[in-house]
Amino acid sequence: MKQISQLRIMASCLIFSFISCDKDETINENQETSRDFKTIQVTNHDGHPFNTGDDKANLSSKYVANAGGGVMMQGFYWDVPAGGTWWNVVKGKVTAWGNAGIDAVWLPPASKAQNGPFSMGYDPTDYYDFGDYNQNGTTETRFGSKSELTSLITTAHEQNMKVYADIVINHNSGGQSEYNPFTGSNTYTKFNVASGKFNRTYNDFYKNSYGNNDEGSFGGFPDLCHANPYVQDWLWGRSDAVGKYYKNTMKFDGWRFDYVKGFGPWVVNQWNANVGGFSVGEYWDGNAATLEWWCDNANSSAFDFACYYKMDEAFDGNDLTKLSSGDMLWKRRPFRAVTFVSNHDTDQIWKKTLAYAYILTHEGYPTIFYRDYEEWLDKNKLNNLIWIHNNKATGNTSILYADNDEYLARRNGYNGNPGLVVYLNNSDSWQERWIQTNWSNTTIKDYTGNSSWQPTTQGDKWVKIQCPPNSYSIWSTL
Structure with a gap:
């Protein structure tokens, strides 16, 4: 299991005092690792939600009509x-x-x-x-x-x-x-x-x-x-x-x-x-x-x-x-x-x-x-x-990063819906990682409430997000 180096972050703040130490903006070693990881485009389709094939004309589901489909x-x-x-x-x-x-x-x-x-x-x-x-x-x-x-x-x-x-x-x-x-x-x-x-x-x-x-x-x-x-x-x-x-x-x-x-x-x-x-x-x-x-x-x-x-x-x-x-x-x-x-x-x-x-x-x-x-x-x-x-x-789906402890993937949105980024953390400590979204200069939040961050994506759509130990966070636009 990986550990975030708090000493390294503190040293960076002392040496480069002109750089903000706000953790929403701090770039650590994970950023470069993430940017070196090649995004995998898993599926290629128009993004239409799952269709259960129901042909009952009088059953107008209030849920399947929603963006993500049914459960x-x-x-x-x-x-x-x-x-x-x-x-x-x-x-x-x-x-x-x-x-x-x-x-x-x-x-x-x-x-x-x-x-x-x-x-x-x-x-x-x-x-x-x-x-x-x-x-x-x-x-x-x-x-x-x-x-x-x-x-x-x-x-x-x-x-x-x-x-x-x-x-x-x-x-x-x-x-x-x-x-x-x-x-x-x-x-x-x-x-x-x-x-x-x-x-x-x-x-x-x-x-x-x-x-x-x-x-x-x-x-x-x-x-x-x-x-x-x-x-x-x-x-x-x-x-x-x-x-x-x-x-x-x-x-x-x-x-x-x-x-x-x-x-x-x-x-x-x-x-x-x-x-x-x-x-x-x-x-x-x-x-x-x-x-x-x-x-x-x-x-x-x-x-x-x-x-x-x-x-x-x-x-x-x-x-x-x-x-x-x-x-x-x-x-x-x-x-x-x-x-x-x-x-x-x-x-x-x-x-x-x-x-x-x-x-x-x-x-x-x-x-x-x-x-x-x-x-x-x-x-x-x-x-x-x-x-x-x-x-x-x-x-459709793009995998952004994966190792033993972390997995990040992006749903790329459909028909005006922005999609999401999911972050899974199987380690015993908080993790942070820079990832590329589909959103430029946009404030996002974790819809699970597991993280209180509301970072803003950069002009090149990159942003740093976090995930609690043995848990998950799921990010999308406000």
Whole structure:
């Protein structure tokens, strides 16, 4: 960790008394280091904010229209309280989330699953049972009733928030045993569900007349065969297909596709082409090129696992150069990347505050994890970062400086919005650095309040800014 040399600054003030010793103006050794560092232009586009692809004509979001785009809330965590209360818990929070600048909430799988009142929904049985049929040992799901879910969605829409459904279409669970001629044994592949919609038999799962397998199976559950036209018709083709029922009847606005490694990207592509709405896939892979390939072929966004792993290396591994040199989906496809710090499956980043400062100032569609927001972190600081994202995080990205402890990047602004400069400090002491902005002879301030400086940029747009230890500052014009 670096230390600022206070003795050197004091000596400079004594020897060169004609130079102001105001720390807003003092040039130290960091200035030359910064000016020697070559700015990296990371993305090149017109700067238009993230577009969630929402095609609901009657949903005019007061947040996505803002300069920086939207922020998503993951509205659950693993093993939320059972007992049918969760839809009401989330309903009670969406107004506050909307007021904070959250533009969408992602809900857990909403339909009836094999484990009935105890299931988190990732073992689906009946896609059309949202807690209104008595099957699998319960009428309500773990989260509540169909009417409670409908009320939650209605309340979110009244706040101009979108609601994304978690869709599990790789595998099913809860079928009855039947003889399967393709395996020569009995398999649990007979689904005569209470809703009467999308009943299935062994030929709707691998292995079957369409082949032995597809791209992947999960946990030994029956692996749904998307090559079967009957399955395609029920998932996205017919007027009451799963996707269209969720969208047109339940009023979901988009989809988080679970375990998309288990089937080809063409499946999501076809769903999107036939159903519409926002779409993000859980392609759990840290290779940015692989994520880019999946997005392009699925015509969908993806969670930026490459960014997630690089943030862990950077903040917890004490090497912020990983943020400048690391390959991430948001750098390749900024309008396809959904960034996150933690979720219901993985929570390995310890320095979360720095990570949220990173994703909420950089490109992509940032996601906030329920427990981070409601339980574990400082909600006021997160709300401040959400405001900065929505109002200041505009334009394409230039990385200004990076070393083990410090990282500085500039959002270059869009459509009259000035953008920002973000300064991340992973060291145990205050740091100062000269950087080049896009603003000439302009007074700027730190919108986090972590620094009280209000320096004025020089005619050549250079200015010195500071950052507190193990924290961040975010600068823009007054």
